[in-house]
Amino acid sequence: MSQLDTPRLPENASDLRSLYRAAEARAARLRVLVEAGQVLAGATPETLDAAVCEVARAAAHLAGYESGRVVEDRPGEAGDDNGLIFPLTSPGSDVTSPGALVLEGRRSAPSAEDREAVAVVCQLIGASLSARAREARLARLLGELLRGQEIERSRIAHELHDGVAQNAAALMRRLELASDGDPADLAKARDQARALVRELRRVIAGMRPPVLDDLGLVPALQHLAAEARASGMAIALEIAPDPGHRPPPAIETALFRIAQEALNNARAHAGPDVHVTLRLAYGAGRWRLSVRDDGCGFDPDAGRAAHDAGGLGLAYMRERIELLDGCLTITSAPGAGCSLLAEVPAA
Template sequence: MTSPVRALWDAPAATPPPPRRVWRDWVLVALLPPLVVLEAALRPDVPWRWVWAVVLVVLVPTLLWRRIRPLTMLAAAFAVGTVVGLATGGDPQLFTTAYFLILVYAVMRWGSGRAMLAGTALLLAGILLPVAFERPALGDVIGGLAVVVTTGTLGVAFRWRARARARELEGVRLLEREQLARDLHDTVAHHVSAIAIQAQAGTAVAPTDPAAAAEVLRVIEGEASRTLDEMRSMVGVLRRTDAAERAPTPGIADLRRLARPEAGGPAVELRVDGDVDELPSVVAAAVFRIAQEAVTNARRHARNAARIDVLVRVGADGVRLEVRDDGEAAASAAPGYGITGMVERAALLGGRCEAGPAPGADGWVVTVELPRAGWST
C-alpha cells in the first residue's frame, strides 16, 4: 500500500466531531417522504414507481445516522437499491433518489479514512458495474460520475476547512495563554525584585537598627502576599520558554490611549468608576486588552458608527467592562478569532465575555465580567 493511501487508510474520523442530530435533520426526514409519494403520483411513466417510492421512503431514516455511521448508512442504501434494481430490472428514475447524495457527502465529510475508501469503492462499483451488463449511454455514465465526484469533493473540502479552523482556534488559545503567562512573568518579576532588594536592605541594617529591619520584613510580607494572590489568579496558564523581548504589562491607565482620536473614525469616550488601583496587574492587563480588541473591532467593523463608549466599573463583586458602539444594527455575526481571544482571556480569570448586537438599540456591545473569586483568594 503506497504512503498516501496508507495515510488515508489510517486517518481518523473528522475533527471536531459532528453533532449527533440537529433540527434540520428532522425537517429533512419529515419532508422527503411526502415529496417521494408526490413524485410517484405525478409521474406514471416511471416503471415500478411505487416500488421505488416505498424503498426511498424506507431508506429516508438513514439520514438520521449519517454523521455517526456514514459508511453503514451508505452501504445499507446501496445494498437495498442494488437488490431492488436487480429485482425490477432497472435503476430508479425518480428525481427524489438524489437524496442519496447526502449519504455520499456524509461519508467524505465525517467518516474515517477507511470509510472514505470503502465508500469510494462502493460508488465506483455502483457506477461502473452497469456498464458491463447494460451498456448505458456514455453521457449518462460521465454525468453520474461527475455528480458523485463533485459531491464527494465538497465533503472533503468542508472537512479540511473545519479542521483548519479548529487548528487556528487552538492557535489563538495558545497565544492568549502565552500572553497571559507573559503578564504573569512581568508582574511576579517586579514583586520578586522588590522583595530581593528589601531583603538585602534588611540584612544590612539588622545588626544596627532592629526597628528598620522589622519594617523591611513588613514590606516583604506585603509584596509576597500580592505576588501570591496574582500567581493564584493565573494558575493553570502555561507558557513557552523563550527569550522574546517582553513589553511592559499594560493596565487601566493605558485605556486612555484607546480614546485617542483617529482621522475619520468614531470618537471613543472612556469612563472609569471605582477604585481601579486595587486591581491585580493581571486583571488590569486583561481589562485593557479586551477593551483594546473591542474598540479595534468597533472601529473596523461598525458601519456608520460615530461614538464608542468604554465603561470600566470596579465594585465589591469584581470588575465589569462594557464597550458599546452606535453603528448600524447587525442581525448576526460569526464569532471571529478576536472574539474567541476575548472569551478565552476572560474565562482564564474565572469570568465571562459576551459580544453581540446591542439589545433594543443600534450597534454592537461587548460585556465582560471578572468576579473577584476568579482572580484573588
C-alpha cells in the first residue's frame, strides 16, 4: 500500500475529540432525518399539523436554534442574526408547497452539513403538505363531480317526466282512440309519435350531442349556439380562425362542457336581455375558448357558491381544464358582466 493510500490516524487527543464530535453530528443529522420521515409518514391529514410542528422543532435544535415553526407565504431563504428561513419544497409535485420553515433563537451557527439536513427536512415537510393538499383537491373535485351528476340526473328526470313521459302517454291514448281505424286519429297519432321522437332526440342531445362525436367541436358549438338562440338568448359565435382540424377527444369534451356550462350560467344568472359572445380560437399550439356576457356580473370570490348552485360550478370547470395542463381565467364584477377564458395546449 502506498503512502497516499494509508488512512491518516489521529495524532492526539484533540484529533480524537474532533473525529468523535463529527461522528456524533453525522449520527444526529441522520437520526433527525429518519425520525422526521417516520413521523410524517405516520401522520393522518388530521394529525399532520402536529407532526410538522414536532419535526420543525427537531430541525431547529439540529441547526442550533431554540425553536422552529412552519409559516405560510414566506418564500426564499433569509433571516437575520437571530433567525433563519428555509422555503418548503416538494420535488416532482404539481401542488405548490405552502410557506417556509422558520428557525428562531440562534444558539450556535449551523454548519453547511446542518443546513443541508434542514433542507432535506423541508423537502419532507413540503412533500407531506403537498400530498395532503392534493388529496383535499381530489376530494373536492370528486364532490363537485358527484354533485354535478346528481344535478344532471335531476334535470334529465324532469325532462323525461315533463316531456317524454307526457308525450308517450298522449300517444298511447291516441292509439287507443285510433283502434277503430279512424284516419283522423291515426294522423294525429303519427304527429304525436314524431313529436315524441323529437323530444327524445332533444333530451339525448342535452346529455351529449351526437354532433360532437360525429363532426367535432366546431359544429357542436354551432349547434349549442343555435339552441341558445332558439331559447331567446342573443348569442354570437366566432370561430377565429377556423382551425381546420379537430382537437383530441378529451379537449373537445372539456371545451364543449365548459361552453355549455357557461351558457347555462349566463342564462340563469346574467339577467334578462343578456348578450353573449362565444369564441373558439386556435394558435401557437393552444386552443382558446372564451365566453363573454354583458349581464349583471358577480363577485368571483363572494358570489362563487351562489353562482355555482345551478350547475357543475366554476371550481369543477377549472379542475377539468387543469387536468389537461390548461388554465381557466374568470373575470367579473357586479354590473360589469362576466368573461371566461379556457386555454388548453393542443397536445
